[in-house]
Amino acid sequence: MPSNIRHRNLIKIISCWSQLDFKALVLNYMPNGSLEKWLYSQNSSFDILKRLNIMVDVALALEYLHHGYSVPIVHCDLKPSNILLDDDMVAHVADFGIVKILGLGDPMTQTMTLAIVGYMAPEYGMDGIVSTQGDVYSFGIVVMETFTKMKPTNEMFVEEMNLKQWVANSVSSEAIAEVVDANLLVVQEQDHESLTKIDCLSSVLRLALVCSAEPPHERISMREVVATLKKIKIKFLKDAARSVQLNRRPVQAL
Template identity: 70%
Template sequence: MIPKSLEALSYLKYLNLSFNKLQGEIPTGGPFTNLSAQSFVSNRGLCGVSRFHVQPCKRKSGTSSLKYVIPGILSAMLLVISIIWLVMLRRKKNVEATIETTYLPQPLYRRVSYQELLSATNGFNVSNLLGTGSFGSVYKGTFSDGVDVAIKVFNLETKGAFTSFDVECDMLSNIRHRNLIKVISCCNQNDFKALILNYMPNGNLEKWLYSQNYSLNMLQRLDIMINVASALEYLHHDYETPIVHCDLKPSNILLDDDMVAHVADFGIAKLLGGGDSMTQTMTLATIGYMAPEYGTEGIVTRRGDVYSFGIVLMETFTRRKPTDEMFVGEMSLKQWVANSLFADAIVEVVDTNLLGTQKDPKFVSYNVCFSSIMRLGVACCVESPKERITMQEAVATLNKIKIEYVKEVW
């Protein structure tokens, strides 16, 4: 039960009791007058006023049972009328090209129409374009109440776009983790499909690594990679059915106001189901980041994501893309880093923006930290999938590296 005594907390402004097993009536006095339905999501036993989007509370009364029978009959009649109306409406939609908006299974932030999306993006103006990907474009949108969102519009002429839309709707409507992008709603009609996502004002990791006007210090990069590793650990080990992202890269790692990383773009993600691997015929991952077994045989496993994570980890601290022109023939980002570790020359591959001078008393600590990070990156990218570490081990290692770094440098 939610204690009614909470109504007396006059300074209470924020309260989120979502995803618990609470029951009984939601209080309405005091601070509860300013709370919305978002504070009580997924508590099936709760009841109260309609604005909380819960069932009304049953009131005990000694009066005639007619007070219960008549409303029941009226409700049944209303239900039948509603079903008939919905059937007629669906038939009408097959004839007329009316807009259909599909809402995800969980309670959503708001209802969004196609016209609202047009208005929020100035008609999907190029000035609102945040970026383009394999299956479409992402626009920044601002609703009439001032709320900013990211709107991913799918290019339906692209092969696999319909499947990608369905995959992302299914995946992102059910998974919940602070380091995974959140879907607000989903607009679906015959010639238009879009996801409405939380807007990430600091863009993606790729921008912060390669744009001249942006820079990340050592601790920021460590925190970002811990965020990403935590998201993958959740997908691989903590969700009811293991999920493989399949396309991890810096452009799919988005940063919020506080520079917290959120993994995005689940367009080709896979549910592993009962097995530990699966095979697909069409490879859609990005060159340079995909695991060898995925690129050559289409074998999808959690260890494939581990490989991609290792590449992104090394790229984040070297500021070198795996497709850099310096990597030709047998030389690759992984091999370049491994060679530097073997020669005890890790400073030669680390991003110069992170290096101090050798006279710096903390230089040795930096060197030890860089070596630990690069060894982890190489361990993630071992050729044989069976010999790669897991994301659970990667998270534990990164957290240990951060603790040691903070202790020695700060």
């Protein structure tokens, strides 16, 4: 990893220590731990907006790695445990142990170093092909896990059923409420706030499915991901404010 890489959403390396029998990195302390910790705790305050903000932060970090340096940098190991949160719940992508730097004009490379099953792109797992589109795939899986609270390695996923297919089935049948984290949604009839949440969650999961498309050329770039996530967030905030007003209106007698 180049030493001059700097971004608000990348973990900052303060110093390093290297001896024959010991090597260590000193990193900024992240008091709120990892995204994985928050996902699988019982904290009901971990709402849609907090998760959206974290996904925007992660997307910005990957956009910088892919497009903001002289050559593309591929993280190769994106997962919730590698996304750390500071005092303000700002996300920082960490663990660059298997990062790959692509050569000028070279959109991909090959490696024998593999990431965690469930998060890595099919072409990475089968052929060791590394590209920025592999990070996009991993990001899509992380988004799904963030909003469903379901690991891609869950024992319920066997044979052809996996996290991506499970989410795709719910999106196509408009049954989002059946797969999202129950802490995010309490569906009530004629509840404008619930409808706003469902609309936002549907948009987020559709984006995640596009990111995790099987063929790499069908995945969008992280620039497009950032732009789409920001639009989803702005729409959610506007709709949420409007739904609060609608829910406050008194019901008129017939």
